[in-house]
Amino acid sequence: MPCIDAMVDKVVSLTPDQTVEEAMKVLESHSIRKAPVLDKDNVLLGMFGFDSLLEEMLPTAVKMLEGLDRLDFVRGAKPDIARRLRSIKAQSIEAAMDKNPIVLSPDLSVWEGIRKLAKHGSPLSIVDRSTGKFLGIVTEQSAIAELERDEYQSR
Template sequence: MTASTIMSTDIVTLKPDDTISDALQLMCKHAVHNLPVLDDDGTFLGLFSLRRLSRELLPKAAKLDESSLLMHINFMPDDTDELLQRLSKLGQKPVSDLLEKTSKLRLCKPDTTLPELLQLLFESPISLPVVVLKDNKKKLSGMVSNWDVLTKLTVNLLGDKAVSPCADTKKEAQT
């Protein structure tokens, strides 16, 4: 089994100048957590994620020490209006301003083997999918998530006995 037989290929994508509001609408519509960003030539530029957006919604003081990020938010008021204002401001910015750092992304080629994919998924410091690129030109082929691997293995193991959603979905690679 290789990335090309496991990956999701029906992927919703963004352009770098799409707004964060546009991205959120697509994420809600397609129930995904991550969207790849491609330039006009289809070159992969990065990944826009809800995780990165959530981080930006925190007050600056809460982001000073990344190693203990969640330990220092008890000072933050439970004010939905303030969060909505912050989101409204962010929503006007292009997604290119909030791409996941390349160092956090795991990239592979279509011929990457299942054990190599598992290692890439395991090594990811955060639960992001592995991005499959066609060649050295960084053209997006697809994405592989833990869910894609589970689905493929379950269907191979159980065949017709595999229960939904494992048996009838592969859309989750973007989650």
Template sequence: MRVFDVMTTTVVSVKPEMTVREAAKVLVDHGISGAPVLDADGHLVGILSEGDLIHRTELETAERRRSWWLDHLSASRDAVDYVKSHALTVADAMTQEVISVNETTPLSEVANLMETKRIKRLPVLRDGRVVGIVSRANLVQALASVPEEPAPEVSPSDREIRAMLMGELSGHPWAFAGRNIVVRDGVVHLWGVIWSTDAVQAMRVAAQGIPGVKGFEDHTESYPVMPGI
């Protein structure tokens, strides 16, 4: 799926010259946690989010705790924080470095950007203009809208189930050698020695995604820990 499949096309925006309180009211009135900032020509110049507004002198939340060495190395950081907490207009409070995507960006790339950059929403651009917003909520809504896979008309054999599962596990580092998978009457039995229960959980989830699997039985043993290690 791509951005145009899930994005919100009704975009609520704010202007650089708006006061911070006016912009905060826009977010509250529309029940959103952030909005793109557009200039008079409709060009994207920034984004204003809850993160830009939570450290404010009006709320007595302006003071931020940082390690002493970070304060020592970056006096400019304090200046940036001061502007954020005391700014009267959106132009000074907004985040200017905006990460955006286009309509054809794959959702996998969107999810990676949101995770690595720790952001909740991305403006969607077309020819430099904002045409939508894609948010974490949009991705969750898309997941909820995916139809359930129909049950296969013909149940695969145990041998076929095992082959499909082995193919699914191929290339994953947690599916290491030293384990054995036995499928009997549609139930996957996992044997062997493990380092981590997370690996067993991953194996179980993989098995449950294979058509025809009726159950999962864990017979693994924990890897013995050597004394003194």
């Protein structure tokens, strides 16, 4: 069974001209954590979510490969982080989106999709590799629901 069978095709998406603040409001109003950023031709440019926003606010010393493991020594950093957030909110979402998201092909097996969901988190985008067009997303919920449908049909 391919991943496309577990795909959600009615997806809230964002555009690259939106600001981080506008994108945050869209995510909050739809009670979602992450959304695809699509160009006018429906090509996936990246994923924007609260996780990528938090990562953008982290100090460079924490994000480096061999960076700091703990920040317990930092006291009173909240005002600095709030300043970073205010600064980022005015920027386009391209500044804080994941520009290299994990993507799935429509014909990838649902089991391989589930493995990628477990490893990389949810949602994952499905993109037509020949056209580059965004087709939809797979979430933990949609993958499990597809497995349940398949189990029910096989009885």
